[in-house]
Amino acid sequence: MSTAPTFSRHQFLPSWHGWTTMLSISVADRLAHRGDFFVGTLFRFLPIVTQIFLWTAVFSAAGTSTIAGYSRNDFVAYYLLTMMARSFSSMPGLAGGIARSVRDGSVKKYLVQPVDYVGFLMAARVAHKLVYFGIAAAPFALMFFLCRSYFPPLPDATTIMAFLATLVMSFLLGFFLEATLGMLGFWFLEVSSLIFVYMLAQYLLSGHMFPLDMLNSIALTDSGYSLGDLMQLLPFQYTAYFPCAVWLGKIQGPDLAFGLLVEAVWVVIAAVACRIAFLRGTRRYSAYGG
């Protein structure tokens, strides 16, 4: 007989027993359709094939070895790294799930039981990601091995450490941004249109579609302030562009340290916003029924 995950009333994250329980649930869920999942993950790399041909064609006609500071190989490596960064920062179903739990009333069990809702969501998401990478590691390794010639030489230890730090922070940032969005369900109930706007912004502004350096050529003011500069002010770049640019050596030295600091600040801001939204939201929340 299994027991429920344990939390204390003021505990933000669950106990070890809570973690292992949620992890085992996530593992069972993923392994139920492992073949489908494995093939599905491999299929997700197919667009990379077309990106290789597209950028080869663009470079052949452009008559230049670099575009916005990126060679053809850099572009391919960038898209592969983007897939990895997005696998950390994307939170499918998180915002929608929170809003749905508010709408259908199931959120109330987290309010009356000694369970911290945000902590529970975080634990479940960590478990989900651990299982995801456990299974997706093989397809990822295969694709990175096949495309190894597109990557520059392995960066130094500092860059690798910085890269790993950006990935962890991109996970936290993605989680808190989406969770905050979901918490708006306490006010609006239906947030699907807001989620769509967020996804659109996320896809375009995070660097998922192309390296944000390409926007540096679009000047917004006469003084040379560019669209790329504007993107640097937003948190979205840290969920895709920033980790990739770090690995490819596009951001180094003081810029790298400053970027990591700003990313950490964004994580704190998003975490505080999420917590405030939850506290304010639960204060105005009302539910009835069994």
Add this chain to the structure above:
Amino acid sequence: MMRYLQIFGTFVAASLVRDMTFRINFILECVTSLGWMGMNLAFYLLVFSYTSEIGQGSGWTKAPFFVFLGTGLIINAIVQAFFMPSAEEFAEMVRTGGLDTTLVKPVDAQFLLSMHRVKFSAFANGLVGVALVCWGASKADPAPSLTAWLLFPLLIGCGVAISYGLIVMLAAATILMGRNQSLYDFWFYITNFSRYPAEIYTGPWGGPLRMICTFVLPILLVVNVPAHTLALPIRAGDVRLIIAAIVAAVLMLVLSRLTFQAAINKYRSASS
């Protein structure tokens, strides 16, 4: 034939009523698809700010390339509007046994299963596609000939037929596999290759890939042939591709019909 047209008319009317019942949802769906499409257009505008052509000497400069994009939008809008909603429901019908009810109806099962739902919001992108084709064609040098304009709708039809055949075959696979909930994902990843001009597939890997996607699984003919015919001057070799597109369309329709019937024969009800 008239009976089937009448039934299809009823499906269209019922779908329109359904879409208009949830007007806000309909508008949101239009805005959603227009948003994604707008981002893609912005991406290609950005690419063309760094290069004048995609593929050296390919002829796919900005205006012809936007004809290509517009053609893809038109074909995709037709497929998404008329066939994909039904195909998506099909997978669930096989799993739950809901297919039984359809099979006992006195109407052709393939017709009923592949065309019973029309998604009107999908036309939003198609209208933008028409505008892009008109804009790109007006900028093309030389301007498209009358023959090209006449061939264009025919080849659009061929592209739709090839896509339809592929969808039906994927749907038929649902019956054989019992579970195919990622039908749309599979469709998206396969057709990903057709979203770019065939000329980009060059080199030791690109050449064979282009041949496979042209003659084995003819997805490269779907958008490339109509767009190429309208946007770029028709050369002797292009006539062969036009014929290939027409033949592929007929073959895909026949093959999908045979596949679907074979799959239906193997169907074992999931319901009690």
